[in-house]
Structure formats: C-alpha cells, structure tokens
Amino acid sequence: MGFLDGKKILVTGVASNRSIAWGCADAMHRAGAEIALTYQNDKLKSRVEDLAGQCGSNLVLPLDVGSDAEIESTFKALAEKWDGLDAIVHSIAFAPREQLEGDYVDAVTREGFAAAHDISAYSFAALAKAGRALMDGRNGALVTMSYLGAVRAVPNYNVMGVAKASLEANVRYLAASLGPKGTRVNAVSAGPIRTLAAAGIADFRDMLKKVEERTPLRRNVTIQEVGNAAAFLCSDLASGITGDVLYVDTGYHILGLG
Numbered sequence: 001m002g003f004l005d006g007k008k009i010l011v012t013g014v015a016s017n018r019s020i021a022w023g024c025a026d027a028m029h030r031a032g033a034e035i036a037l038t039y040q041n042d043k044l045k046s047r048v049e050d051l052a053g054q055c056g057s058n059l060v061l062p063l064d065v066g067s068d069a070e071i072e073s074t075f076k077a078l079a080e081k082w083d084g085l086d087a088i089v090h091s092i093a094f095a096p097r098e099q100l101e102g103d104y105v106d107a108v109t110r111e112g113f114a115a116a117h118d119i120s121a122y123s124f125a126a127l128a129k130a131g132r133a134l135m136d137g138r139n140g141a142l143v144t145m146s147y148l149g150a151v152r153a154v155p156n157y158n159v160m161g162v163a164k165a166s167l168e169a170n171v172r173y174l175a176a177s178l179g180p181k182g183t184r185v186n187a188v189s190a191g192p193i194r195t196l197a198a199a200g201i202a203d204f205r206d207m208l209k210k211v212e213e214r215t216p217l218r219r220n221v222t223i224q225e226v227g228n229a230a231a232f233l234c235s236d237l238a239s240g241i242t243g244d245v246l247y248v249d250t251g252y253h254i255l256g257l258g
C-alpha cells in the first residue's frame with residue numbers, strides 16, 4: 001500500500017532526469033499514484049516519453065503554458081483519458097537569461113518582467129483554472145515550486161525572485177479560492193539544485209557551494225527529497241495543510257548570515 005494509491009496526478013515541467021518535476025513524478029509513482037506528464041515542446045517530447053515509461057505511464061501531453069489554447073487542449077485530452085484528477089504539480093519557470101545576471105535595476109526590463117511573471121507565476125493560476133472541473137469533489141491538491149529568492153534579495157536571481165513572490169501570493173489566493181471545494185494549494189521552496197533552468201542563473205555553481213558550506217545539514221538538497229515532500233503535500237497525509245510554503249532546502253532559510 002502506498003500513500004498515493006488510487007491518485008491520478010498531472011506533473012508538468014519534466015525536461016530531463018535532473019528536473020525537480022522528475023523527482024516528483026518518480027516519488028509519486030513509488031507512492032502508488034498514476035502519473036501523466038507534459039512536455040513544453042517537440043524537442044523534449046521523446047525524452048519525456050522515455051521518463052514517463054519509467055514511472056509506468058504512457059500518458060504524455062504537450063503543454064506550453066504561454067498559450068491559453070494549449071492549456072485548454074491539454075486538459076481536454078486529459079479528460080478523455082481520466083475521469084478525474086487528484087493533483088497537479090506545477091514545476092515551470094522562465095525568465096530571459098539576461099535578466100538573471102548582475103544588478104537587478106540594471107537588468108530588469110518591462111518585457112523580462114512580463115515574461116517571468118506570465119510563465120512562472122500566472123501559469124499556476126491558469127492550470128488551477130483549467131483543472132478545476134476535473135478536480136471537483138476529489139479533495140485534490142495543487143503544488144508549485146518556489147525558491148528563497150521570493151522572500152530574500154538573492155544575487156542574480158533578480159526578476160525571478162519577484163515572480164516567485166507573486167507565485168507564493170498566488171498559492172495563498174488559490175488556496176482561499178479553491179479551499180471551499182476541498183482543493184488544497186501549497187508550494188515547496190527548494191534549495192538550489194543543478195538543473196537546466198538553474199544553469200541560466202549567473203554564478204549558480206557558486207551558490208551551490210556557498211549553501212553546502214553554510215546550511216545546517218551541510219549539503220545541497222536532491223530532487224528526490226523535493227519529490228518526497230511534494231508527494232506528501234499531494235497526499236491525504238497533508239489534508240490539513242493549505243496556502244503554505246514548505247521549505248525543502250536542508251535548513252538554509254533559517255540562517256541569519258551576518
């Protein structure tokens with residue numbers, strides 16, 4: 001018996017076997033859930049299909065969250081396969097590379113700000129809206145991925161931190177909106193992990209090293225650990241938790257680095 005037995009979970013944001021979304025899909029599959037995955041574009045399709053196979057799934061759908069039409073067609077296709085949906089994992093972020101480097105005020109532009117907020121924050125609300133009908137009456141859960149840059153000014157993280165602050169506010173507003181229907185909404189705030197998205201942040205290696213040296217557990221977190229926490233938040237074990245941000249960062253966020 002797994003603690004996600006019988007649950008149907010849509011996991012977005014798998015780009016490789018280093019993706020946090022893959023840590024989630026794998027942990028959720030091991031806990032007994034049935035998994036559907038999405039891929040952003042055709043370049044990623046076969047890789048995501050291979051990974052889906054590794055978690056016993058052949059339900060793999062295209063989803064570019066920058067397109068309302070694509071969001072609609074993804075959920076339409078999902079509804080043809082599944083009679084309901086218990087959880088959505090949103091593990092998607094984007095900001096133009098030049099935004100993630102140097103001084104915030106120098107780097108930020110109207111276009112960069114809008115793109116980061118659209119893809120990294122609005123898309124969570126868009127998935128909640130599109131998935132609402134399928135999730136109705138199932139005491140479901142939504143989980144997204146945030147980072148400490150939402151609440152602290154982290155060098156080079158810049159506009160992505162501002163978008164993560166918006167994402168965390170989104171968690172609270174969605175939790176208040178969907179709670180009366182029984183749907184819970186939470187975020188995991190993960191410590192830094194070497195992934196494709198992280199490679200876009202200037203001096204990311206340095207960030208990993210600094211965290212490892214200072215954080216209470218003296219190591220960086222893994223996608224397996226983030227996946228386990230997301231699996232818990234999607235499960236009935238977390239039935240009393242909504243609107244919250246759970247830090248899975250080997251304790252780094254508690255430090256006062258004076």
Ligand code: NAD
Nearest residue numbers: 013014015019020040064065092093145192193195196197
């Ligand atoms: P990743 O590159 O593996 O995943 C990012 C995903 O976003 C990719 O699958 C990409 O295809 C998807 N994506 C980007 N634009 C999209 C669009 N328009 N439509 C659909 N999908 C789109 O990197 P990751 O680190 O696993 O990132 C997943 C989430 O975790 C992000 O929200 C990221 O900000 C967050 N996060 C990452 C770290 C870290 O250090 N890696 C730490 C905390 C939070």
